[in-house]
Amino acid sequence: MTYKCLIVDDEAPARKLLNDYVGKIPNLDCVKVLSNAIEAKMLMHETPVDLLFLDIQMPDLTGLELMKILPDPKPAVILTTAYSQYAVESYQFEVADYLLKPITFERFFQAVNKVIEQKKGEAEDLLSGFPSKTVESTGRPDYIFVKVNQKIVKIAFDQILYLEGMREYVSIFTTIGRHIVLQSLSRFLEVLPTERFVRVHRSFIVNIEKIDAIENNTIHVGKAEIVISKSQKQAFLNFINRDMLF
Numbered sequence: 001m002t003y004k005c006l007i008v009d010d011e012a013p014a015r016k017l018l019n020d021y022v023g024k025i026p027n028l029d030c031v032k033v034l035s036n037a038i039e040a041k042m043l044m045h046e047t048p049v050d051l052l053f054l055d056i057q058m059p060d061l062t063g064l065e066l067m068k069i070l071p072d073p074k075p076a077v078i079l080t081t082a083y084s085q086y087a088v089e090s091y092q093f094e095v096a097d098y099l100l101k102p103i104t105f106e107r108f109f110q111a112v113n114k115v116i117e118q119k120k121g122e123a124e125d126l127l128s129g130f131p132s133k134t135v136e137s138t139g140r141p142d143y144i145f146v147k148v149n150q151k152i153v154k155i156a157f158d159q160i161l162y163l164e165g166m167r168e169y170v171s172i173f174t175t176i177g178r179h180i181v182l183q184s185l186s187r188f189l190e191v192l193p194t195e196r197f198v199r200v201h202r203s204f205i206v207n208i209e210k211i212d213a214i215e216n217n218t219i220h221v222g223k224a225e226i227v228i229s230k231s232q233k234q235a236f237l238n239f240i241n242r243d244m245l246f
Contacts, residue, residue, distance in 0.1 A: 001168070002026075003119060004048075007033045008040045008063070009055040009080060014101065018053050018080065021108045027116055037061035041069060048169055048180065049075045051096075051115055056081040067093045073169065073180045074149050076115045094150075119182070144191065146172070146181045153179055157196060161221050163188055163205040173224070198239050201229040208240065 005028050007018045015033050022030045031049060034040050038061050040052070052075040056063040067077060077093065082101040096118065097111035143156045159174040165185030172179045189199055199205050204226050206219060213220040217228045228236055 001119075002029050003050040003116065004029050004031050004168070005051040005053060006031055006040060006043065006049045006075070007053045008035075008037055008058075008066075009053070010035050010058045011055070014055065014080065017103065018108075021103075021105055022053075024105070025109065025112055028112065037063060037066040041066060041071070044075070045071050048073055048166070050119060050168070050182075051075055051112070052077045053080055054078070056083060064093070067095075072149060073182065076118065078111050078115065146179060146183075148179050148181055155179065157193065157207070158209075160192075160197075160207050161210045162207060162224065162226060165203045198236060200226060200232050200236050202231075214240070 005022060007015055007022070007030060009015045009018065012035075015035065019030060019033050022028045028051070031047060032043055034043070037054075037058055040054075041061075044052075048071075052070075054063040054066065054077055056079060063079060063081070070077075076096040078097045078099060079095055080099045080101065080103060084100055096115045099107060099111055142158065143154055145152050145154055147153075155172060155174060159176060161173045161175065163185060164171045164173070166180075168182060168184070170181055170183050170185050170188060172181065185199075185203065185205060189197070189205060192205065196209060197205050197207055200219060206221060206226060210221050211219055212222065217233065219226045219228060
């Protein structure tokens with residue numbers, strides 16, 4: 001599995017060194033190298049990342065200040081700094097590791113490996129929270145548990161409007177809010193009841209019971225408009241024709 005990472009440091013030599021180190025680890029994909037925390041916050045609102053390499057002493061917004069306002073889903077954070085005095089304060093944010101400059105590749109690799117093992121464990125925890133279709137059909141409660149950051153959230157099937165896949169993440173849109181979880185869309189398709197949920201696009205699964213209308217190639221679910229892909233259209237039409245009144 002590949003983990004998306006972001007490097008934020010106001011010193012050019014440090015940015016180059018960290019980017020070089022990232023390039024040596026096949027599991028890492030650096031989406032951006034930035035020089036300030038404000039740009040990092042804006043980027044992460046649009047593009048979730050798994051791992052953030054973050055300097056502490058930066059102008060305008062420090063690394064510690066950025067960690068207080070990180071958007072969900074929050075990435076694992078490895079602090080990269082020349083100042084040891086922030087170590088105690090930083091661990092209040094549950095940082096994955098604290099690297100003191102100059103950073104050796106051996107120490108860098110050790111920190112990254114710690115994050116990768118943690119991410120693998122979170123994925124296994126999430127999968128273990130899914131009920132199987134077989135158990136569901138024998139009377140299991142109509143819900144699933146998903147891991148959102150450090151919290152386990154219970155979501156009833158009746159609450160789910162639709163799901164949108166975003167590479168390694170899935171956004172679950174419900175009647176009471178939105179949850180972003182680290183998981184594949186295909187995994188959800190395996191565990192959601194097939195009589196209620198159908199894939200209409202490579203990136204979307206829809207709860208049939210929540211559809212308000214279908215117009216041409218567009219599904220209306222609340223305020224959302226979801227396009228039916230050509231590859232999924234016939235299967236979707238066959239699915240809804242079972243309930244069609246002529």
